Amino acid sequence: MEKLRNVIKTKVSGEYMIRLPDLERILHLAGQNFSKTTIEDIQKELEDVYQTDEYFLDEVEPILAPYWEEFTDEEISHILIKSFQTFDSEQQGFIDKQDLIRHLTTLGDTPLTSKDFQIMFSFMKTSKRFDYQQFVKKLCSSTSSKKKKKKKKKKKAKKGK
Numbered sequence: 001m002e003k004l005r006n007v008i009k010t011k012v013s014g015e016y017m018i019r020l021p022d023l024e025r026i027l028h029l030a031g032q033n034f035s036k037t038t039i040e041d042i043q044k045e046l047e048d049v050y051q052t053d054e055y056f057l058d059e060v061e062p063i064l065a066p067y068w069e070e071f072t073d074e075e076i077s078h079i080l081i082k083s084f085q086t087f088d089s090e091q092q093g094f095i096d097k098q099d100l101i102r103h104l105t106t107l108g109d110t111p112l113t114s115k116d117f118q119i120m121f122s123f124m125k126t127s128k129r130f131d132y133q134q135f136v137k138k139l140c141s142s143t144s145s146k147k148k149k150k151k152k153k154k155k156k157a158k159k160g161k
Contacts, residue, residue: 001061001068003030008057016057020046027064036109038067077140084132094129097121 007029010017018026023046024039034042045063046055071079087095087103104112112120123138124131 001030001064004061004064005057006030012056018055018057018060020053020055032067032069033110034067042067073140077136080136080139081133084136088132093133094131097128097130100130 004026005016007026008016008018010019020043023043024034027034027039042063046060047053049063050059084095085091087100101117104117120135121130123135
């Protein structure tokens with residue numbers, strides 16, 4: 001749950017604080033993509049236990065723990081490929097961009113926005129087809145290269161001390 005600590009901005013008396021109205025946004029920023037129902041279940045449990053809408057992180061963590069998911073880049077890659085294959089009826093490794101937009105703006109708890117598609121398509125060469133294999137490869141390699149850079153910086157900082 002280290003990612004959660006990295007996205008919380010509010011501190012009270014040196015302790016991380018989460019307001020109930022901000023919970024869904026904070027979880028999303030921490031890489032958790034819970035369904036609306038799960039978010040509502042977590043919020044209800046927090047309200048039932050603490051009868052307030054502001055919580056210290058130490059209070060929230062035990063309630064979030066059963067729901068929290070952490071995946072490796074390889075697991076994320078596999079999940080994404082399987083998800084895209086749902087829309088690839090001929091299993092060719094690509095989807096017509098207009099079909100993809102239609103599906104992802106109308107399905108699910110949180111449909112994608114035009115800004116989301118701009119970001120997705122910026123990873124790819126311009127074409128009418130979306131090569132999801134290439135997209136996932138670029139996406140997952142860009143996150144793992146960021147992690148490697150952070151590790152190198154930490155090692156350099158330790159050596160400099």
